[in-house]
């Protein structure tokens with residue numbers, strides 16, 4: 001089961017996708033919006049949208065993902081979908097808060113334009129919690145109608161849920177609620193310490209020790225054949241027993257791309273990243289950033305050693321050297337293959353706990369945390 005699932009996930013992770021933002025505006029005011037600083041209320045001109053779509057086509061992307069802000073606010077959204085189709089995209093997907101989909105006529109037009117899939121951000125099935133997070137009264141009913149219309153019009157529908165202090169206790173019930181409506185695919189997103197999420201951190205961030213048992217109830221649903229769960233930026237430490245849900249590490253390249261300028265500035269000048277500080281401990285890129293900093297100081301970084309409990313063939317130890325032709329994506333590859341290591345809860349009882357750094361992420365994704373055998377003190 002683990003392996004079959006993994007194959008499917010590897011394939012999906014390797015698929016080339018072209019994201020295209022079509023608005024810098026939104027009709028929600030989500031507590032954890034990552035994008036709010038980029039919102040200026042404007043629409044992206046269609047010429048720019050087409051340029052990005054063409055670029056993706058040249059790079060071999062078969063899937064176009066239309067996003068915003070809120071993409072349904074763009075008056076030319078239908079034309080943009082049609083254009084994506086004409087440019088040869090085999091699959092066109094849209095990320096939306098679902099409110100505009102409450103209008104049936106609008107949904108039919110999306111269908112006619114050639115849209116295949118909608119991903120709706122629906123963070124709870126409970127009205128009060130939903131509107132506390134969306135920041136807009138009345139958004140719950142509209143979004144639920146939107147979901148129903150999307151399902152009735154035979155779109156592929158998936159639901160995004162940002163896990164936070166308001167909804168983690170009812171995550172399982174939320175997924176069951178949407179499953180009963182006809183949803184079979186969920187993407188569970190971890191909070192990141194940026195944008196509004198950081199401003200509202202006291203309302204949103206939660207203790208992992210307290211949340212784990214509620215999250216595991218929800219992850220358990222992914223064991224069903226007809227329900228598919230993805231996770232996004234969720235630390236592997238939450239996923240013991242659910243290793244097939246650990247996000248493919250290659251997805252980190254998207255995060256790096258979004259901050260590439262800042263990383264390169266840091267590498268060049270040593271100037272700290274603008275986000276460096278209090279938020280690092282909550283950040284998915286914490287270990288990557290720490291390694292980058294160490295590399296810059298020492299000018300080289302060695303591969304981590306396989307753990308004593310997990311015998312591997314001896315191979316020459318890899319070293320990454322810092323040169324003036326530094327390439328951040330080459331470094332990311334080295335980081336993933338040789339430095340992105342994780343440990344299990346059982347490691348705290350192991351005599352090597354203080355010395356050992358765990359096992360490489362892909363070993364754990366494919367074989368599970370069970371390969372780590374705690375050694376008696």
Ligand code: SF4
Pocket residue numbers: 273275276277279280281283284285286287289
């Ligand atoms: S870990 Fe890196 S990317 Fe994350 S907040 Fe800190 S400096 Fe920024």
Ligand code: SF4
Pocket residue numbers: 307308309310343344346347348350351352353356357358359372373374375
């Ligand atoms: S059980 Fe954990 S701490 Fe012990 S050797 Fe294995 S990975 Fe290292």
